[in-house]
Amino acid sequence: MSLQKTEVDAIARLAGISVDPAEGEQLTAKLSNVLAIFQQMQAIDTNGIEPMAHPLDQVQRLREDCITETNHREAYQSLAPKAENGLYLVPQVID
Amino acid sequence: MHTLSIKEMSDKLQKREITSVDLTQHYLNRIDQYDPTLNAYVTVTPELALEMANQADALLDAGKGHRLTGIPIAHKDIFCSLGIKTTCGSKMLDNFISPYDAKVVEMTRELAMPILGKTNMDEFAMGSSTESSYYGATLNPWDHQAVPGGSSGGAAAVIAAGLAPLATGSDTGGSIRQPASFCGITGIKPTYGTVSRYGMIAYASSFDQGGAMTRSAQEAAWLLQVMAGFDERDSTSLEQDAADFSQQLGQSIKGLKIGVPAEYFESGLDASVEQAVRTALSEYEALGAELISVNLPNKDLAVPAYYVLAPAEASSNLSRFDGVRYGYRCDNPQSLEDLYHRSRSEGLGAEVKRRIMVGAYVLSAGYYDAYYLKAQKLRRMVRDDFTKAFESCDVIMGPVAPTPAFNIGEKSDDPVSMYLADLYTIPVNLAGLPAMSVPAGFAKGRPVGLHLIGPYHSEAALLNIAHQYQQVTDWHCQMPATYK
Numbered sequence: 001m002s003l004q005k006t007e008v009d010a011i012a013r014l015a016g017i018s019v020d021p022a023e024g025e026q027l028t029a030k031l032s033n034v035l036a037i038f039q040q041m042q043a044i045d046t047n048g049i050e051p052m053a054h055p056l057d058q059v060q061r062l063r064e065d066c067i068t069e070t071n072h073r074e075a076y077q078s079l080a081p082k083a084e085n086g087l088y089l090v091p092q093v094i095d
Numbered sequence: 096m097h098t099l100s101i102k103e104m105s106d107k108l109q110k111r112e113i114t115s116v117d118l119t120q121h122y123l124n125r126i127d128q129y130d131p132t133l134n135a136y137v138t139v140t141p142e143l144a145l146e147m148a149n150q151a152d153a154l155l156d157a158g159k160g161h162r163l164t165g166i167p168i169a170h171k172d173i174f175c176s177l178g179i180k181t182t183c184g185s186k187m188l189d190n191f192i193s194p195y196d197a198k199v200v201e202m203t204r205e206l207a208m209p210i211l212g213k214t215n216m217d218e219f220a221m222g223s224s225t226e227s228s229y230y231g232a233t234l235n236p237w238d239h240q241a242v243p244g245g246s247s248g249g250a251a252a253v254i255a256a257g258l259a260p261l262a263t264g265s266d267t268g269g270s271i272r273q274p275a276s277f278c279g280i281t282g283i284k285p286t287y288g289t290v291s292r293y294g295m296i297a298y299a300s301s302f303d304q305g306g307a308m309t310r311s312a313q314e315a316a317w318l319l320q321v322m323a324g325f326d327e328r329d330s331t332s333l334e335q336d337a338a339d340f341s342q343q344l345g346q347s348i349k350g351l352k353i354g355v356p357a358e359y360f361e362s363g364l365d366a367s368v369e370q371a372v373r374t375a376l377s378e379y380e381a382l383g384a385e386l387i388s389v390n391l392p393n394k395d396l397a398v399p400a401y402y403v404l405a406p407a408e409a410s411s412n413l414s415r416f417d418g419v420r421y422g423y424r425c426d427n428p429q430s431l432e433d434l435y436h437r438s439r440s441e442g443l444g445a446e447v448k449r450r451i452m453v454g455a456y457v458l459s460a461g462y463y464d465a466y467y468l469k470a471q472k473l474r475r476m477v478r479d480d481f482t483k484a485f486e487s488c489d490v491i492m493g494p495v496a497p498t499p500a501f502n503i504g505e506k507s508d509d510p511v512s513m514y515l516a517d518l519y520t521i522p523v524n525l526a527g528l529p530a531m532s533v534p535a536g537f538a539k540g541r542p543v544g545l546h547l548i549g550p551y552h553s554e555a556a557l558l559n560i561a562h563q564y565q566q567v568t569d570w571h572c573q574m575p576a577t578y579k
Contacts, residue, residue: 008452011452011455011456011459012452014452014455014456014459015410015439015448015451015452015454015455016414016417016435016436016439017436017439017440017443017448017451017452018436018437018440019440020440027449030449030510031449031452031453031456033510033511034402034449034453034510034511034514035453035456036511037398037399037402037511037514037515038399038402038403038457038466040395040396040399041396041399041400041403041466041469041470041473042465042469044393044396044473044476046469046472046473046476049472049475049476050472050475051468051471051472051474051475052471052472052474052475052478053301053471054287054301054331054527055286055287055288055301055478055525055526055527055528056286056287056288056527056551058288058331060330061330061334063327072194075194076194076420076421078194079191079192079194079420079421080419080420080421081418081419081421081422081423081424082424088419088420090419090428090431090434091428091429091430091431091433091434093430093431
């Protein structure tokens with residue numbers, strides 16, 4: 001299965017990644033090669049088979065709805081590329 | 096000192112014949128001497144290691160040590176470690192000093208096991224050669240032209256070269272077993288849910304599982320014991336106490352039924368690897384085990400199913416790397432979207448970006464049923480094959496990888512050929528079963544591992560099956576000449 005460059009651009013947008021135009025062609029070819037190995041799955045009859053999301057078919061464990069975390073804001077924000085007054089800074093979003 | 100077994104080290108430490116400080120310093124010296132070439136560590140932590148060694152000696156002097164107290168360890172750089180750089184092999188986390196400890200790291204601190212440093216790995220554990228690390232490839236200690244395997248290649252290399260007595264690893268599609276095979280060491284990936292994933296940087300959460308990398312099965316049993324156990328901070332942690340993994344060591348394996356899947360010996364398996372594996376199977380027969388032919392008919396579907404499911408989970412897990420809260424941020428972002436896109440594009444490597452994109456694609460509208468749901472159904476079929484096989488055998492054995500370690504650069508430009516080489520390890524992760532790689536000789540001068548796969552929660556039995564083999568062979572004791 002071969003992907004078109006426009007499809008790769010659309011996937012990149014979904015993935016939150018920008019593709020360097022110089023690498024576009026090579027990336028398209030490599031992604032197409034990966035998708036090609038998926039084709040053999042289509043020949044298999046999976047009617048009546050339940051999808052398996054987890055080994056051991058585990059279900060999510062529930063816990064009491066109470067506060068368990070303590071405040072680590074300063075420690076965590078010390079790792080941020082840009083933070084000020086307890087806020088993470090990003091480029092302006094609203095004019 | 097680096098040729099002692101863990102049991103010998105432990106005995107000498109308990110009897111105070113050696114100190115943890117001396118032992119730790121010995122390994123730090125070896126790291127200084129050899130790691131500039133080998134590149135198995137991303138970060139070495141000599142001050143922390145010696146401080147912890149002093150704590151260990153104080154505990155041991157007071158007679159309060161655990162059997163692993165004072166024995167140094169190297170953690171894969173996927174495990175968050177408080178105050179230590181934790182990179183996951185990525186430029187994205189090159190500046191990340193973890194604000195907390197993974198459960199696995201926490202345990203080794205509680206036991207005063209000196210942390211020597213963090214080992215190299217494929218970026219975000221996505222790879223089978225350790226070549227995709229931002230910090231450069233790790234070399235295979237047996238042959239510097241060869242890859243050590245991956246993604247836990249640094250961990251396998253430090254054990255093989257005697258640059259750490261114990262190492263932690265993680266296995267999503269074979270990342271403990273394949274490097275263990277390529278470097279001639281013992282590695283165990285336990286049943287999914289046995290080792291807490293808390294603080295282990297997520298790649299594909301329904302597959303990711305921590306485990307132990309050591310020289311021998313007995314050592315793996317000791318290390319796994321302190322890594323395993325219920326942890327409420329991991330929502331998929333098994334709600335049961337860990338078994339005693341050493342309990343069965345020493346039991347006879349007479350009458351053991353070994354399943355040999357025909358599909359694991361088909362074309363594509365290197366003749367020299369097959370030879371080593373079949374010789375190991377004969378050794379087991381000599382120990383009183385019986386070989387039984389079993390079938391895993393859907394084996395070939397495991398690789399495509401895995402490369403749909405794992406990237407799908409990765410695309411979700413790695414969305415957290417956005418340049419906002421921690422990690423790499425691009426210079427001069429023009430807008431919020433530009434900040435996200437460029438930080439990710441510049442901070443993540445080519446293979447990681449490819450897998451995120453594949454994941455975004457298979458989850459996108461119009462493709463979900465054809466790929467993601469289909470792969471989940473195949474996952475069940477692969478699991479059911481194992482369930483059926485274990486009706487007639489106690490353990491399944493075969494090769495870990497189709498070839499011995501390949502050369503550096505040989506597959507790094509061809510992702511699909513690298514994916515297809517994981518055909519024996521991936522089915523195990525789809526099913527969530529425990530499995531090991533055990534040193535079983537050499538092919539073309541490079542180590543070969545024997546693959547042991549057991550039913551759920553059979554770690555203690557698997558470790559003994561490996562241990563019995565190691566009582567009559569010495570492959571696990573051999574060291575590459577350069578590092579003796």
